[in-house]
């Protein structure tokens with residue numbers, strides 16, 4: 001009797017949509033429309049074939065976010081402490097082997113993001129993998145072990161906020177996506193949104 005072809009590891013993803021989006025004039029960035037679709041739905045479309053479960057982390061408009069059909073939760077600490085606050089809450093909300101973290105404002109993420117990040121992690125037996133576009137690390141595009149939650153909590157409790165300082169404390173590896181740097185285009189301002197909308201429409 002052959003066993004079902006189950007993947008060896010489970011991966012949940014969290015889409016961080018919990019920021020204040022000041023450069024977007026305070027509009028809720030995940031819900032801002034890019035080519036007639038909320039920005040987060042582009043990210044969802046990229047991620048859904050890649051992971052076991054998607055979670056949305058939002059500190060405003062939770063009911064609107066729930067309409068996408070995934071679990072929505074806000075930061076445990078609602079003081080807008082930055083992306084780590086969303087990550088730590090997601091780490092406590094997953095039973096998966098690995099957690100993939102992405103921002104809500106990168107609508108063109110790689111279609112092989114999860115598999116390449118996991119491969120990098122397994123080959124190096126790392127605890128954290130950060131994506132790179134070939135030039136720079138993308139500090140909110142991470143694959144990590146949920147068991148690192150205690151370490152992240154200690155870091156936050158010590159008043160630290162910078163993600164790259166946190167993952168530098170662990171065995172981390174960089175997964176290079178130098179072959180598709182445009183996949184990490186990040187929409188922070190109305191001008192960047194307009195520019196990308198034009199590009200997509202071409």
Ligand SMILES: Nc1nc2c(ncn2[C@@H]2O[C@H](COP(=O)(O)OP(=O)(O)OP(=O)(O)O)[C@@H](O)[C@H]2O)c(=O)[nH]1
Pocket residue numbers: 016017018019020021022023024029057058075079080081082083084085086087102103104105140188
């Ligand atoms: N959960 C959570 N996510 C955050 C927080 N601050 C930023 N993020 C998320 O982290 C990612 C990267 O942050 P930025 O692109 O700087 O977003 P932002 O802070 O909303 O935007 P600005 O105010 O313009 O800097 C985005 O997906 C944000 O939603 C926070 O306090 N809590």
Ligand SMILES: [Mg+2]
Pocket residue numbers: 103105186187188
């Ligand atoms: Mg951003």
